Amino acid sequence: MDxxxxxxxxxxxxxxxxxxxxxxxxxxxxxxxxxxxxxxLARHIAECRxxxxxxxxxxxxxxxxxxxxxxxxxxxxxxxxFVDRSDEHLTRAAVEAGISAYVVDGLRPDRxxxxxxxxxxxxxMFQRMRAELAATRTALxxxxxxxxxxxxxxxxxxIDEEAAYALLRKTAMDQGKRVAEIAQQLVLAAGLLSxx
Numbered sequence: 001m002d003x004x005x006x007x008x009x010x011x012x013x014x015x016x017x018x019x020x021x022x023x024x025x026x027x028x029x030x031x032x033x034x035x036x037x038x039x040x041l042a043r044h045i046a047e048c049r050x051x052x053x054x055x056x057x058x059x060x061x062x063x064x065x066x067x068x069x070x071x072x073x074x075x076x077x078x079x080x081x082f083v084d085r086s087d088e089h090l091t092r093a094a095v096e097a098g099i100s101a102y103v104v105d106g107l108r109p110d111r112x113x114x115x116x117x118x119x120x121x122x123x124x125m126f127q128r129m130r131a132e133l134a135a136t137r138t139a140l141x142x143x144x145x146x147x148x149x150x151x152x153x154x155x156x157x158x159i160d161e162e163a164a165y166a167l168l169r170k171t172a173m174d175q176g177k178r179v180a181e182i183a184q185q186l187v188l189a190a191g192l193l194s195x196x
Contacts, residue, residue, distance in 0.1 A: 006031045008050040010041065016056060016107075023109030024054075027116075038067070052116060055081040056107050075130070078123035080115050082107035100126075142180035149183035152190040 007030050011017040017034050024032050035044055045053065080101040081094055094102040101119035103111070146168065153164035172182045 004029055004031065005051040006048065007033070008045060008048065008053045009034045009056070010036075010038075010053065011056040012036045012038070013058070016058070019109050020054065020056060020107060020112070023107075023112040026109065027113040051077060052120065053077060053079045054112075054116070055079065056083075057081065058084045078116070078119040080119040082115075098126075142183075145180060145187055146183040149186040149190075152186055156190075 005028070007024060009017060009020050009024070009032060011020060011034060014036065017036070021032055021034065024030055033048060033050070035041060075098055078100040079098070080103070081099050082103045083090070084105065086102075086104045091102060091104075100123040101115050103115055146165070149168055150161055150164040153159060153167055154161060157164070157167075159167070168179050168182055168186070172179045175182065
């Protein structure tokens with residue numbers, strides 16, 4: 001964490017928030033905001049758009065954990081959650097909510113930097129995985145559309161699959177478009193023409 005970060009600390013107890021802020025100041029000159037109220041939390045976090053959210057809960061419940069996790073936007077930024085106690089269900093709820101780091105046994109100032117570093121690294125890893133998954137899903141959908149377009153051409157023109165793909169590729173190149181776009185247009189047109 002070499003650059004100056006905007007960090008939001010969610011801690012209802014001012015006495016517990018003070019050592020957290022001190023620990024954060026020891027690791028760098030970061031912009032730190034403390035939110036003690038849970039009401040309007042999602043709006044406040046959206047307004048200040050922090051780089052990292054740190055949540056400290058003495059006695060979390062599943063509902064509070066999920067609400068805080070969703071309000072802090074775990075798919076948009078790293079979220080580290082410190083709890084004094086946990087069980088299998090709370091841990092699972094934290095992981096499912098997208099928490100980047102879930103640390104049991106409370107928060108100590110000497111643990112802040114390594115936990116935040118791990119939360120940032122894990123967040124970026126999951127962000128890459130989400131992007132790869134989205135790209136894979138898109139490629140699969142495009143492949144399905146191209147296969148349907150090839151079938152339309154094969155039936156309409158009486159050509160084989162290789163010739164159908166060559167025709168799609170040539171048309172895409174001639175029009176400066178992607179094969180998947182031409183395939184989508186062909187499938188849509190064929191659907192319109194075959195409607196009864």
